[in-house]
Amino acid sequence: MNEDLVKKIRESMITCQADKVLRLIQEAIDQKLDAAMVVKDGLTAGIRVLGNRFERGEAFLPELAVAAETMKEGLKLLEPLLTETVSQEALGSVVIGTVQGDIHDIGKSIVATMLIVNGFTVHDLGTDVSPEQFTAKVRETKANIIAMSALLTTTMDKMRETIDLLKKEGLRDKIKVMIGGAPVSQRFADSIGADGYGVDFNQAVTIAKQFARKDESS
Amino acid sequence: MTLRPKLELLSEADIQRIHEESLALLEDAGMAIHNEEALTLLAQAGCSVDQGKLRAFIPASLVEEQLRKAPQSITLYSRDGEPALQLESNKVHFNPGSAATHLLDRKTGERRHPRVSDVVEFARMVDALSNIDAQSTAVIPADVPSIIADRYRLYLVLQNSTKPVITGTFALDAFDDMRRMLEVIAGSSKKLRDKPLAIFDACPSAPLNWSKLTVHDLLCCAKAGIPVETISMPQLGATGPITLAGSLVLHNAESLSGLVLAQLTSPGAPVIYGGSPTAVDMRYGTARLGAIESIMLTCAYAQMAKHYGLPTHGYLGLSDAKLPADSQSGFEATTGLILGALMGINNIAGVGMLCFESTQSFEKLLLDEVICGMAKRMTEGILVTDETLASEALREVSMKGGDFLRLRHTLTWFRREHFLPGDLVDRQPYEAWKQQGAPDSQARARKQIASILESHQPVPLTSEQKQGLDEIVNDFTKRHKLDPSKLPS
Numbered sequence: 233m234n235e236d237l238v239k240k241i242r243e244s245m246i247t248c249q250a251d252k253v254l255r256l257i258q259e260a261i262d263q264k265l266d267a268a269m270v271v272k273d274g275l276t277a278g279i280r281v282l283g284n285r286f287e288r289g290e291a292f293l294p295e296l297a298v299a300a301e302t303m304k305e306g307l308k309l310l311e312p313l314l315t316e317t318v319s320q321e322a323l324g325s326v327v328i329g330t331v332q333g334d335i336h337d338i339g340k341s342i343v344a345t346m347l348i349v350n351g352f353t354v355h356d357l358g359t360d361v362s363p364e365q366f367t368a369k370v371r372e373t374k375a376n377i378i379a380m381s382a383l384l385t386t387t388m389d390k391m392r393e394t395i396d397l398l399k400k401e402g403l404r405d406k407i408k409v410m411i412g413g414a415p416v417s418q419r420f421a422d423s424i425g426a427d428g429y430g431v432d433f434n435q436a437v438t439i440a441k442q443f444a445r446k447d448e449s450s
Numbered sequence: 451m452t453l454r455p456k457l458e459l460l461s462e463a464d465i466q467r468i469h470e471e472s473l474a475l476l477e478d479a480g481m482a483i484h485n486e487e488a489l490t491l492l493a494q495a496g497c498s499v500d501q502g503k504l505r506a507f508i509p510a511s512l513v514e515e516q517l518r519k520a521p522q523s524i525t526l527y528s529r530d531g532e533p534a535l536q537l538e539s540n541k542v543h544f545n546p547g548s549a550a551t552h553l554l555d556r557k558t559g560e561r562r563h564p565r566v567s568d569v570v571e572f573a574r575m576v577d578a579l580s581n582i583d584a585q586s587t588a589v590i591p592a593d594v595p596s597i598i599a600d601r602y603r604l605y606l607v608l609q610n611s612t613k614p615v616i617t618g619t620f621a622l623d624a625f626d627d628m629r630r631m632l633e634v635i636a637g638s639s640k641k642l643r644d645k646p647l648a649i650f651d652a653c654p655s656a657p658l659n660w661s662k663l664t665v666h667d668l669l670c671c672a673k674a675g676i677p678v679e680t681i682s683m684p685q686l687g688a689t690g691p692i693t694l695a696g697s698l699v700l701h702n703a704e705s706l707s708g709l710v711l712a713q714l715t716s717p718g719a720p721v722i723y724g725g726s727p728t729a730v731d732m733r734y735g736t737a738r739l740g741a742i743e744s745i746m747l748t749c750a751y752a753q754m755a756k757h758y759g760l761p762t763h764g765y766l767g768l769s770d771a772k773l774p775a776d777s778q779s780g781f782e783a784t785t786g787l788i789l790g791a792l793m794g795i796n797n798i799a800g801v802g803m804l805c806f807e808s809t810q811s812f813e814k815l816l817l818d819e820v821i822c823g824m825a826k827r828m829t830e831g832i833l834v835t836d837e838t839l840a841s842e843a844l845r846e847v848s849m850k851g852g853d854f855l856r857l858r859h860t861l862t863w864f865r866r867e868h869f870l871p872g873d874l875v876d877r878q879p880y881e882a883w884k885q886q887g888a889p890d891s892q893a894r895a896r897k898q899i900a901s902i903l904e905s906h907q908p909v910p911l912t913s914e915q916k917q918g919l920d921e922i923v924n925d926f927t928k929r930h931k932l933d934p935s936k937l938p939s
């Protein structure tokens with residue numbers, strides 16, 4: 233019975249039936265199913281399948297985006313019932329945003345979606361995010377990764393400023409910094425002391441996973 | 451008689467429907483506008499304004515009223531004050547895709563960040579090419595501090611060409627620096643207003659939002675009498691509806707809101723209805739500029755603009771391929787340029803550009819110039835007169851024998867009737883081509899680039915103009931606490 237419900241959640245996740253997923257989650261909560269299992273074998277398992285299909289060119293961004301939204305909403309329903317251990321199961325927690333003076337956000341949002349699909353917790357600050365706002369959010373969420381996006385030549389320098397502020401606030405060695413966007417390059421990333429640079433969402437995920445692995449081993 | 455061949459994507463009824471939908475959208479969803487002055491202007495003109503949310507709801511009557519004030523024709527002048535671009539009716543002009551963060555090295559083919567020397571060479575190439583009618587500040591030099599790179603490229607382009615320039619800013623303090631440079635060239639702010647030599651691009655942020663930077667530029671242009679292009683650019687499926695009609699409504703609403711703002715700031719302000727809609731690739735997330743849907747939407751909004759009688763701009767001729775001699779580069783550029791020309795878009799920007807508007811290429815610029823020539827030829831249509839019907843020639847040759855080659859008629863008409871692109875287009879017999887090392891279009895382009903750069907010398911600025919520009923560069927460099935003597939030249 234329980235198995236069935238969780239399976240249905242997984243299947244509806246794969247077919248991107250957002251409303252159905254949320255209805256089923258409510259049912260699972262009413263039936264007092266184990267919330268952790270619902271997350272792991274229902275939501276996460278479903279979104280993984282979609283992620284794999286995407287990699288094979290069988291699923292597309294609108295499907296992933298809807299699934300990632302559903303994931304967020306589903307987690308909101310389940311969160312009060314989850315124990316600490318489950319949230320720790322996430323690969324890591326990421327603060328993401330487009331830097332100050334810049335309002336390009338599609339690339340940043342796609343990176344955020346892919347991180348969610350791949351098991352990260354994501355705090356999206358949106359666009360025009362100042363170094364102060366980044367730093368405050370890092371402090372608040374105890375995130376272990378910060379991801380900054382800049383699409384304009386003139387706004388790239390805000391990444392440097394953010395890193396400098398993290399240093400000043402004594403947060404720099406607690407967090408990994410990754411950056412991306414059209415004018416950014418590996419060389420620029422090196423020059424401002426970022427830990428990683430990605431040309432697209434695939435690389436963003438790879439780098440975040442590397443960060444997560446290093447975190448574990450240290 | 452000559453028929454001007456043309457393209458239509460919307461029926462009269464469609465145009466009416468889209469017009470009404472976009473006005474209704476401006477009225478009930480409104481525009482978010484990050485600028486107090488603009489919101490005040492709109493409030494005074496009768497819009498209801500939510501100051502807290504920076505949102506103005508624009509009634510249809512206001513749009514209709516302001517539409518009547520906008521000029522239907524805008525002339526751009528060359529650096530030496532000659533009329534150069536006539537943006538009106540179905541006249542077509544071309545300029546390069548602008549603000550590339552990368553460049554393909556013209557010798558090695560490597561994709562790298564552009565340098566000052568590249569900006570200079572690129573401007574000189576554009577200056578030399580006859581089917582490219584205007585400059586754009588096409589590449590961003592990465593060897594000057596990024597904070598001043600937007601205006602420094604204008605400084606470089608102005609020195610290396612007499613053609614008018616399409617440009618834009620990346621930061622709030624750039625507009626004034628750039629306006630001052632243009633005033634130095636024109637002679638005064640009044641002369642610049644009378645004979646503008648540059649256009650600024652200002653992009654609203656779909657859906658229905660004017661960012662601080664872009665609305666600032668829009669108002670500044672209106673005040674200075676400098677033409678401004680509103681570049682609405684919904685990304686279908688990301689910042690705009692996935693459907694073409696839906697994104698067209700959004701595009702039209704944003705463009706009209708820009709027009710209203712400019713006219714309220716300064717009645718009669720020169721505004722060009724432009725855009726750069728893109729189709730989001732749902733596999734890679736990239737902004738597809740070469741996609742047929744992006745091109746269709748551009749032609750469709752141009753039809754809307756023409757319905758209003760406004761000058762038009764479009765981003766066409768770009769390709770998402772990575773290499774200039776990839777056939778994708780050719781077919782995407784050709785589709786955009788030919789259709790845009792058939793549509794009669796007045797200012798078509800985009801030649802040279804590859805890879806989602808990120809990478810300029812000398813080779814593509816040159817190859818695209820051929821397409822521009824073809825497109826211009828196409829728009830001239832087929833001239834049907836007594837002489838072109840060639841009745842005499844036809845009778846002479848068919849009855850007396852011989853051929854048309856030696857006829858006066860041929861001599862008189864071959865240059866006028868035929869576009870002659872030169873050796874860039876391969877029309878040699880097979881063996882001759884083989885003997886020359888079987889050059890492909892990239893190799894042919896590279897050879898010509900080298901020879902153009904060697905032979906073409908742009909007209910220099912007067913020493914007074916040069917000095918004036920240098921002073922402005924000095925000013926903004928110091929204002930940003932940088933050392934002017936360390937700038938590359």
Ligand code: B12
Pocket residue numbers: 333334335336337338339340342343379380381382383384385386410411412413414415429430431432433434435436548549550551590618619620651652653654655656661662663664682683685689728734735736737805806807808
């Ligand atoms: C769409 C677009 C806009 C839209 C943005 C809408 C939105 N909500 O995001 C609008 C219309 C608002 C816009 C405005 C402007 N734009 Co614009 N825009 C673009 C365009 C065409 C596509 C950007 C995009 O969405 N791409 C699709 C996404 C999926 O790709 P992406 O952003 O590159 O992200 C991917 C990777 O870079 C990477 N990535 C991104 N972030 C991160 C972060 C991390 C941590 C990692 C690891 C990876 C990563 O992964 C992403 C997914 O694969 C680009 C051209 C280009 N090729 O970038 C110009 C471009 C960026 N814009 C440009 C300019 C000049 C402007 C304006 C200044 C123009 C003006 N004067 O009006 C204004 C700026 C306003 C402002 N204050 O910010 C220039 C920048 C030139 C430069 N050298 O700086 C570009 C390059 C176009 C050009 N050649 O002129 N723009």
